Amino acid sequence: MSLTQPEMEGCAPAGSLIQCFVIWTAVMQMPDAEPTVRKLLEQQPEAGPERLVRAAARALRLQVRFKRLTRAKLQDQPLPLILQDRDGAWFLLASLSEQQALIQRPDAAAPEALTPEELEQIWSGQAALLRLRARFHKIVQKFDIRWFLPELIRYKGLAFEILAASAAIECLALISPLFFQVIMDKVLVHNSVSTLDVLVVTLIAVAVFEVALKTLRQYLATRTATRIDARLGGNLYRHLVDLPLTYFKSRPVGVTVARVNELSAIREFITGAANTLVIDLSFTFIFFAVMYFYSPVLTLVVLGSVPCYMAVSFLITGPLQRRIEELYRDGAVNTSFLTEMLTGVETVKALALEAQMVRRWEYQTRDFVLSNYKVQRLMQLSNTLVQAIQKLTMVLVLWIGARKVIGLELSIGQLIAFNMMANHVSQPVLRLTELWRQFVQTRVSVERLGDVLHTLPEVSKAHKPLQRIERGAVSIRDVTFRYAPDGEPVLKDFSLDIPGGRMVAFVGRSGSGKSTVARLVQKLYIPESGQVCIDGTDIATLDSVSLRQNTSIVLQENFLFNRSVRDNIALTRPSASLAEVAEAAEKAGAHEFILEMTDGYDTILSEGGSSISGGQRQRIAIARSLLSDPGILILDEATSALDDHSQALIQQNMAEIRKGRTVIVIAHRLSTVRDCDCIHVLDQGRIIESGTHDELIRIPGGAYRNLWNLQKSELAAAETRTPAAS
Known part of the structure; x- marks a missing residue:
């Protein structure tokens, strides 16, 4: 049905x-x-x-x-x-x-x-x-600041110590103004030198204790932030590697890197100034109460500046957020372009594109610098307005306070103490306006990082693990797949049965859906509809990791890591002995050239394997797949970069390679699939011909026969040109 x-x-x-x-x-x-x-x-x-x-x-x-x-x-x-x-x-x-x-x-x-x-x-x-x-x-909840709460709760002991240190610092900050008042109103008036000495020694002790507490608070904050950073970074990385392949295919690498880097900015906001500001603002009310005791009028003047600070923050928020979003977009474009250029630097050099790339970089950098200028200009405007309000408040306090001193309503010591407390109170308020600007930036960072964390990872742990592929039979039933929701289907109502232990091939023009079929078998792509089964089990119900451990794929372009040759071959089996690694390399035709390297199997490869040829990279990748002993081996243009000698060596070993497993070969070079048990010809996501090599070349006007004759003609023409050239 x-x-x-x-x-x-x-x-x-x-x-x-x-x-x-x-x-x-x-x-x-x-x-x-x-x-x-x-x-x-x-x-x-x-x-x-x-x-x-x-x-x-x-x-x-x-x-x-x-x-x-x-x-x-x-x-x-x-x-x-x-x-x-x-x-x-x-x-x-x-x-x-x-x-x-x-x-x-x-x-x-x-x-x-x-x-x-x-x-x-x-x-x-x-x-x-x-x-x-x-x-x-936990996986699908909307990402916001609450994502950080579990880690903050985990380190609540350290957070409490930070808050306690902040509370002690605020209490000490209240002592200094009172001591200055006593010095001005009592010591100087009565010429009490002994009292002055006691007060100065006490002030020095308070200052030393305050510096020590601030150092301790900074140490605890740094320690907490480092721990939280490490755990959150680990959680984010685990989520990132668990994302489906389609996520990475649809976004430039540089954009993803830029979004992941936003984690540090968010963590710094939460564990930095926002943490201590809670205590600072709480003690602000105590300071205001003491100030009110000194002079209600002056206290109202200072309180009147707070709505002005808030108004500046409120007015600047909208324009600032828009400009920060623009700045982050331009920054992501720059990061993406730089990543792309460094990855493809060989192509840039080969095509002499340096000048073109420099022009494009300068053009993009100009946009980034302009966006940054707009952000900085808004921030400077905000700072200027805040400083103007602060200075106006100080002038009003001094003016009104001086008149009260003249009218004997305040002593000089009380005015100085009040002014010191007013300056201290203004610091948390000023930091609050700065923190609001940071909050706007953090909110943008949260939205950008949310692009990563809102994406569902591949559901894996909920599914049953695949212990071992027994027969390797693959059944694809009525599968429809498209790369984008609004794109054309790459495969539509596609069905195919591959008996276990067989070697089958997919051939056809580029874009016909050959590689898509291979990735569906590995569950790298999820079909829009239909089923993919291995040994009668729907792979949608299987754990993705265990499925891929039992099905290995060798691509046309294989990535090798900046490690030794042995480590690269033994990636999936780090405990494999050198003899096992060498045996896999021998089957892949790689053993001979590996021994010719400077340090043999201990030779360190450059990133991506750029220090060796494409054909050598392919043979190391084949050896890597064979060492894992997969039940299904997929060779996706895996020998396209091999020379004729290396290709012949692989073909000689194919009987050993395919023993006890299903092999799926995707190739354009038809000579590599002649010995397959069945060859499927694909065109526009459909199988148009199936059969052995001998059966397909006998079909009059058949697609496979035309491809075979075309490749034979090209080979014959090349052989004719070679003697003539010599």
Whole structure:
């Protein structure tokens, strides 16, 4: 029974709600819901759509609620979201901004772009809210400052010590003004030198103790921040490596690096000034009470400056946030460009693109510098206004205070003490305005880092581990896959069976879907619909890590790490002996050239393996895959960079390589797939021909036969040119 069959589509609410539910699980990188829904339909044919979705949600460890939402509440919901239109049909809201809403109807081939007003006209107000159950809630909760609270609570002992030190510092700060008052009003008036000496010694002791406490507070704050940084950095990195491959494919590396770097800025805000400011502001009220005791009028003057500071912060917030967002965008573009240039520096040098790259860098740097200038100009304006308010307040305090001294309402000592306390009180208030600007920057950092943390990782621990692939039989059933929600399907209703222990090949033009099939088998891509099974088990129910440990892939471009050759081959089995490593290298045709290296298997490779040839990198990658002894081995253009001698060596060892496992070969060079048990020719995501080499070349006008004849002609022409050239 298909979810898109006519009888279901005839009932729009039922068909559209269930189909939206299935699409939602696919978008959220969750196990395919279609088999679960299909089974429930068979068991409960009379059940309503909402009941079916609730049952399917429970089976998939989801929580679902049907409720009415207002337009304002809609803005706060995590997307994608399932909504109901005024005709009772359901659709998926993929994105929502002030300018555009992107929706996907189950029966539409592509998403539909609407204005928010048009969305409001078609939407009935009803929504189906889906989220993971409590055990997975940590993964999908909206990222904000609360993400840091568990770590702050973990170190609450250190935080309490910091707050205690801050409280002691504030108490000591109250002593100095009182001592100065006594010196001015008592000591100087009565010429009491002995009292002066006692007070000065006490002030020195207070100053030393205050410096010691500030040093201790700074030490504790640095220690706490370092620990929190280490733990949060570890959590973020674990989340990052658990993200699906599609996340990294859809974003430049530099952009991701820039977003991850925002963690330090957020942590610094939380564990830095914001931490001590809590105590400082609390003691500000005590200072104001003491100041009020001295002079209510002067205290009101100082208090009157606080709303002025707040007004400056409030007025500057909107423009500052917009400019900071612009600055961060330009910074991410620069980081992305620099990462791209360094990664492709060989191409830059080979094509003599240095001048072009420098011009582009200068152009982008100009934008970044201009954005930074706008931010700094706003901050300087804010600082200027704050300083003006501060100085005006001091002048008013001195003017009114001096008049009170002249009128004998205050002593000189009281005025000096009051002025010292007023200056001390102004510091937390000024820091509060500075902290507000930092908060605006941190809020932007939170939004940027949220792009990483809002993305669901590959659900792994909830699934059963794959201990061992027994037969290696692969079954692909009605799979549809596209790279982007609004893109054309790369595969549509694709089906294929690969018997265990066979060696099969996929050939065809570039972009026909060959590599996509391989990545679906490894669960690197999640199909929009359909199933991929290994030995009869749907891989959607399997743990991703254990699945990939049992299925190895060798790519056309393989990344080698800045380690020894032995370490690179033994990445998946670090405990492997040198004999086992050498055996895998021998099967891959790499043993001979490795021994010719300076230090043999202990030779350190450069980053990416750029110190050796492409063919040598491919053979080391093949050896790496063979050492892990996978049940399914995928060779995706794995020998494209090999010379004829190395290629022949691999072909000679192929009988040993394929022994006891399923081998999937993806190639453009047809001579490498002649001995495969079955060859599938793909075109535009469909299999157009299947058979052995001998069967396919006998098909008149066949795609494989045409490719074979074309490659034979090119080879013959090359052989004819070689003697002539010599």
